[in-house]
Amino acid sequence: MSASSPSAPRGQDLPPATNWRRPQINQGWLARLLDSKTFLIIACLTPALGLLMVFLTYPLGLGIWLAFTDTHIGRGGVFVGFENFESLWYDWVFWGAVFYTVFYTTVATVLKFGLGLWLALLLNENVPFKSLLRAIILLPWIVPTVLSAIAFWWMFDAQFSIISYILVDVLGWRDTYIDFLGTPWHARWSLVFANVWRGIPFVAISLLAGLQTISPSLYEAALLDGASSWQRFTRITAPLLMPILAVVLTFSVLFTFTDFQLVYAITRGGPINSTHLMATLAFQRGIPGGQLGEGAAIAVSMIPFLILATLFSYFALARRKWQQGEAND
Amino acid sequence: MATVDIRDVRKNFGSTAILHGVNVDIADGEFVVLVGPSGCGKSTLLRMIAGLENISGGEVSIGGRVVNDVPPKDRDIAMVFQNYALYPHMTVRDNMAFSMKLAKAPAEVMENEVKRAARILGLEALLDRYPRQLSGGQRQRVAMGRAIVRHPQVFLFDEPLSNLDAKLRVQMRAEIKDLHQRLKTTTIYVTHDQIEAMTMADKIVVMHGGHVEQIGAPLELYDRPANVFVAGFIGSPAMNLLPGVVQGGAFQPDGGGPAWPLPPDARASEGQRATYGFRPEHLSLLGEGIPVAVTLIEPTGSETQVSGRAGGASVTGAFRERITARVGETIHVMPDPALAHLFHGETGQRLNAA
Ligand SMILES: Nc1ncnc2c1ncn2[C@@H]1O[C@H](COP(=O)(O)OP(=O)(O)O)[C@@H](O)[C@H]1O
Numbered sequence A: 001m002s003a004s005s006p007s008a009p010r011g012q013d014l015p016p017a018t019n020w021r022r023p024q025i026n027q028g029w030l031a032r033l034l035d036s037k038t039f040l041i042i043a044c045l046t047p048a049l050g051l052l053m054v055f056l057t058y059p060l061g062l063g064i065w066l067a068f069t070d071t072h073i074g075r076g077g078v079f080v081g082f083e084n085f086e087s088l089w090y091d092w093v094f095w096g097a098v099f100y101t102v103f104y105t106t107v108a109t110v111l112k113f114g115l116g117l118w119l120a121l122l123l124n125e126n127v128p129f130k131s132l133l134r135a136i137i138l139l140p141w142i143v144p145t146v147l148s149a150i151a152f153w154w155m156f157d158a159q160f161s162i163i164s165y166i167l168v169d170v171l172g173w174r175d176t177y178i179d180f181l182g183t184p185w186h187a188r189w190s191l192v193f194a195n196v197w198r199g200i201p202f203v204a205i206s207l208l209a210g211l212q213t214i215s216p217s218l219y220e221a222a223l224l225d226g227a228s229s230w231q232r233f234t235r236i237t238a239p240l241l242m243p244i245l246a247v248v249l250t251f252s253v254l255f256t257f258t259d260f261q262l263v264y265a266i267t268r269g270g271p272i273n274s275t276h277l278m279a280t281l282a283f284q285r286g287i288p289g290g291q292l293g294e295g296a297a298i299a300v301s302m303i304p305f306l307i308l309a310t311l312f313s314y315f316a317l318a319r320r321k322w323q324q325g326e327a328n329d
Numbered sequence B: 001m002a003t004v005d006i007r008d009v010r011k012n013f014g015s016t017a018i019l020h021g022v023n024v025d026i027a028d029g030e031f032v033v034l035v036g037p038s039g040c041g042k043s044t045l046l047r048m049i050a051g052l053e054n055i056s057g058g059e060v061s062i063g064g065r066v067v068n069d070v071p072p073k074d075r076d077i078a079m080v081f082q083n084y085a086l087y088p089h090m091t092v093r094d095n096m097a098f099s100m101k102l103a104k105a106p107a108e109v110m111e112n113e114v115k116r117a118a119r120i121l122g123l124e125a126l127l128d129r130y131p132r133q134l135s136g137g138q139r140q141r142v143a144m145g146r147a148i149v150r151h152p153q154v155f156l157f158d159e160p161l162s163n164l165d166a167k168l169r170v171q172m173r174a175e176i177k178d179l180h181q182r183l184k185t186t187t188i189y190v191t192h193d194q195i196e197a198m199t200m201a202d203k204i205v206v207m208h209g210g211h212v213e214q215i216g217a218p219l220e221l222y223d224r225p226a227n228v229f230v231a232g233f234i235g236s237p238a239m240n241l242l243p244g245v246v247q248g249g250a251f252q253p254d255g256g257g258p259a260w261p262l263p264p265d266a267r268a269s270e271g272q273r274a275t276y277g278f279r280p281e282h283l284s285l286l287g288e289g290i291p292v293a294v295t296l297i298e299p300t301g302s303e304t305q306v307s308g309r310a311g312g313a314s315v316t317g318a319f320r321e322r323i324t325a326r327v328g329e330t331i332h333v334m335p336d337p338a339l340a341h342l343f344h345g346e347t348g349q350r351l352n353a354a
């Protein structure tokens, strides 16, 4: 097609062709076995199923079984039916833990998502030092939980709290040090605060990933269509972020609901059992308290809540109508 | 409908200059195509007109009003993006009605406008589908529908056909042209495809490296390219461009071989370095013509393209008549001197009088 054409007819000074052909290879029995689909299915599934049985199904099954026995540490138990659950029903400490777990999960999730979304939107703009900011935001997440729990423990200490120090001695806004962990409501909010601090990075980074899948040309089109920045958020960002938001929300709820480390490291459920989560209470009763059966029953009563959260995700995650079909860009 | 004036427009991204002073005047109702190789700054210029990029220097005015500092939504333009940029979570209807919804138009008006656009574009049956359930050509039409319902003063298209297959591209080309004929809205259309430019434009703006190389009607550019770049860019198969010198009233290509006849209106001095250009279709077979050793024969049915060597120069010809010669044989050809072009050896500017 173009004006420049090959400078000389090709193929004149090539070496002569040999008549080498790719030889037929006779496969050994091993090669043939590895080519067999049935064998491969069995060979690949067995280890996975085995691992699942040993590390997932067995402990779960054992936990559920223990919940229906009166096992103590060092003494095998017998089947007692719903006795453990009956005693929990009249146990105000248990109901306190249920209340605090729901409170802790709800408040922390709302805050984590509010602040996480805000951070993600901020990081999705062209801010200076973007990658540095992202790295800093991830920090709370990569610090081991127990380490950060100890740090919070110091920050919440009745005598050495840096927060109290700043409020009282630096700013002079208060006269007395705050007893963060000594009174029930202070302790409850303090733990929620610690959980939010720790959970924000996960939410922010996941939502940021979601935001980055939204094509910038959609915003440009909306800009030309006359959308204000708030309208661009509500009409473009929010609906397009919904699928990933639902996934992140589900995971966040599950993680928060089953939290153990932060609470156990900072308050161990105190003061006067006011900050027990179901997980910490289950551990408290089962291991230090020795009543394995009752601890297991508390753990088992978390299951309905978790199923509820999973169902929510199942329905929220069901592909929306607009997501079906081939991608647009 | 409006005129668009682009006055010495410049664009820098950081310290890199992308557009170096572009001037284009666009009349009311005109269909202007910005064409040029990839990376020459066409999209950047279009996005500056739309208000999606700020203007580093110069002025853009739409309908006589300088819009440098006017936000995009108030420029009264509509843009069709290369990837269509349809809102994936809205139906075709909602995609088209989105701008009216934001402007709080009455429901009947919205319904009417959407229906009208859908009728024009043949989208009536698809109004309740989502973008993902549409084919490429249908998405393209929805993107145009979204532009139509706004009755803008100017339509902007950025390579709207480049995601379509060859056949659909030809069809949509005709549809866009037809739409323009009906709506008579000023249109600025960006493409890297010179055939699209030639077939659609009232006026073509050829861009290269952030400069405007030439502005003119399609056949004007084809017949009288202002420089070597336009000569090589417009037309398919591309124009033959032979470097060489003017010698003894003829053109002597580098690398030796027979001389070529100069165009009668060429203004070149003896011994001047120049580029000699002629289109493949302006070459004809002639018994006592310039001998060309054939290296490639490409029959397309309606014509046959023959490439070969005449001395040091490689040339391509496109012939209506059937060629019996084979690769390795020699044919004799002659360009029509009246249709040949001569360009300056250094500046590449056209040396023909007209
Ligand atoms: N946001 C940007 N930042 C820096 N350089 C850019 C940006 N957008 C485009 N460019 C550069 O500007 C030049 C012209 O780009 P563009 O207008 O998209 O070319 P095209 O003619 O292919 O549409 C290219 O070299 C491109 O790399």
Ligand SMILES: [Mg+2]
Pocket (backbone or CB within 6 Å): B042, B043, B044, B159
């Ligand atoms: Mg482009």
